[in-house]
Amino acid sequence: MHAVVAIKQVPDTSNVRIDPETGTLIREGVPAIVNPYDLHAVEAAVQLKERVGGGQVTVITMGPPKAAEALIECIEQGADRAILISDRKFGGADTLATSYVLARAIETINAELPVDIILFGKQAIDGDTAQVGPGVATRLNIPLITYAIAIEEFDLEARTAIVHRRVEQGIEVLQTSLPVLLTVEKEIAPVRHAPLPRLIAAARYQPEVWSATAPVVFDPQQIGLKGSPTVVGKAFTPEQRSGGEVISVADLGLNAVVARALAVIEQAHVRNLQPETGVVS
């Protein structure tokens, strides 16, 4: 069993800036974490490996050299191999360019050791686009199951899996051929604490680093800013709705406060305060 998990190192969502010249995000100096959903994807891959009695979990990310930290955290979590795809030429990539790079990388990994399942977190908490997973599945021409919450069955001989996914009406139970690409919710697998031997092994681990030209030659037209159809026209801090008065129970007493609250509720024209007066049977 070979699982590939694509992860992203994301900045803490406070304290962000935009480069005024390129319109891209400045990530330096901002605390970085593994995208929370991605840790659950790694855990799901490790549990799947245990379930089928062995295999390999390969973790990949595209990002700056610093993203190696995020990969090492995934090694602690139980991944076997980690690849950092890092080159200045990848900078400024939108979701289309990112999905190109990850898909090409996975094709290369697959040529060495065939891949049975690819996992992504359902979305990254910085961009919140949820587009890269679907983009990679489309490029690889394999089935896509988004918002996966459980892998009920994983049959390497029959080359099929049964996956549960969360949809608006409830839970959809899907049967798919392998390989499949899942984007996962946190329920897919709770993240366990890494045992000490793993932490020790991870501390010594050095992720492989792939550039834009070696070992894979990425098409320069499809990477970075050049390969990105979308650009940030402008970035600005959101205009905030202005608030009204703030009153306190301690100052005015409960009755006065509740009277004011009722007045505001009436201002909202909520029908049920005058119940069913207009209804004629």
Add this chain to the structure above:
Amino acid sequence: MNAEQPVVPRIWVFVEQQERQVHPVSWELLGAAKRLSADLPGSVVEAVLPGHQIADLAPQAFHYGASRVYVIDSPVLEIYRNLPYAVAVSQLVMQYRPEIFLIGATTLGRDLAGSIATRVGTGLTADCTELAIDPAQHILAATRPTFGGNLMATILCRRHRPQMATVRPRVLPMPDPMPDATGEVINVPFDMREEDVPVKRLRLIRAEEQPNIEYADVLVAGGRGVGGPEGFALLEELANALGGMVAASRPVVDAGWMDASRQVGQTGKTVRPKLYIAAGISGAVQHRVGMSGADVILAINTDPNAPIFQIATLGIVGDLYDVIPALIRQVKGQAQDGHAHL
């Protein structure tokens, strides 16, 4: 990757239907498409409606402003699956080359939009909160929150077509239908066979309750300050008295006190009720982006510095366990008075 401009700039909206029920976000998008069309000379607003035996839904799209509906009817489109939908819609996009293509940021729409954009090789902007035509360049200016709502970014797609965007339900207003409007139906052939679809739905486990908080007029939302799952019974009582529903902030859902379907905010749902009562919610930016479109916000929190007070119509510093029971008594009392005067 076509650089040339199409003769007629087409603004397309994906009409999402499941079990023949059209998701209202489709009509919200048609309303937005009409507004964009007014700023894009010569443009037309059209709808794409895939499914099986759904042609009779097309008139609804006319009522909300489409002049033409492309109906893609095939048994493989009976229930939503990524591959047949992505292939069917992408083929249509390649054929007609629309200028702009809008899709609802629902579970289905998010699954589909990225696949279509990748097949077509164009740009896609997710979860937009504002759509406009850039007056100088005559292109779509799609504004979205990013970094958990800390920053707004206006995204442009200059050379690739269509310019694709997704918008969450309830971010845009619902237009008034025009019941006399009609238009043209184009029946689009689609020849994918069931054996070419690698994913089969074995079953659908329907949720016992499907709280549709996006479309509720009144929401009583609880945060960490509620203290535990039992406290939500009190919020439920107030919600019932007001004819509304209970919602929750992310910490509450993460703690397992409430179901994720009730979560408001960046990683939950966007709501725009007439009345939003925030009880024990501090109001982090990630929460505010999901609810600041409410007409009236009433916030109750023990912390006078809670950020929710910056946007509340009325902020009450106090214990929700004092304020809400008193409020319930008053609301129920008024309701009884209302009956008494009949």
